[in-house]
Amino acid sequence: MSRPSTFSFSRLLIVHIVPLLALARVSVSLFLMPKTLVGLPDFDDGISLLGDATLAGAGSHVQVTRPSASSSGFLQWPMPFQFVDPSSASPTSFSSEFAFSISPGNSDGLALVLFPRDFKLGAEAFGLSGDHRFVGVEYDTSMNEEVGDVNANHVGVDLGNFRSVSVWNASSIGLVLSSGEKLKSWVDYDGSSKRLEVRLSKFGDPRPYDPIIAYSIDLLRMWRHKDVYVGISSSNGDSSQTISIYSWRFKLRKVAMSMHSLPADPHGYASEHGKLHKKGKCPLVILAGVIFATGCGALLAFLGLFLWAFFANRHTVFPVECPVHPADFKYEKINVVEGKDAEGGKH
Known part of the structure; x- marks a missing residue:
């Protein structure tokens, strides 16, 4: 994550919305007059576009940042939600999938961010403070040693700060986030197992079975009955890198109480190391x-x-059949003549 202060919602407020509130701790709910997506086949209706985010390609996708330095933008899903159903006390799960591309360049990339309604904006990257209630999945294309980045081509899970608690190196499979190629990511949270999973592939490839990141975190314990928002955030810092979103779907699921499992970490809402768990065999x-x-x-x-x-047939004796033909036999009378003794004869 390059220069944590490069992109922030505070900057969005300064440049685009209410300059007088830039130095105050302002709630996300104060964003005014956003552009709203309606009727696009690959996006949920009601998604708000803030900052430099705008429709491009004849409405085929959202360009989050302009091809110029110091550009930032944000997509916000329309409705807040809670990680517990108030009527049934069932935990909430969610699934999100979006297609994106990041042009070559050295900037922060983009992040899928979850934050509560009363979260106060700060001056750090993505406009978030060090509040432990912030959860983000970053697709980082810059190298920042101050926050322990492994390289300028990784995916990570952030909790309240930008030192990722779980990291996956995209270079390990020859994938380059900032190649300009269209990619697709799936981010899923299961309220029963309290497990956050991230998947990534090239656009058009099937959804991978194995996640690139699986991290144990209890979001219900983290936010309890607070309203939570979700959005996609991006900035390009000093570069002219552009980030585009081609689709975004976000779905909520309720988990029945009978399906509850014990917390992954009963002593905290987050696992210290975010270990990857092996899943069951594929059907x-x-x-x-x-x-x-x-x-x-x-x-x-x-x-x-x-x-x-x-072997049974080897020991079986079969009778040999020989051809039989009828034959005629002739019988003749045989006469036996007894001769005289030759001793009296002349010699």
């Missing part, structure tokens, strides 16, 4: 295993029957 893998085992069983059965038939 397709299980199906392939069953088919393979069935095939092997059938092959063994066939082989057994073949060997049984082979």
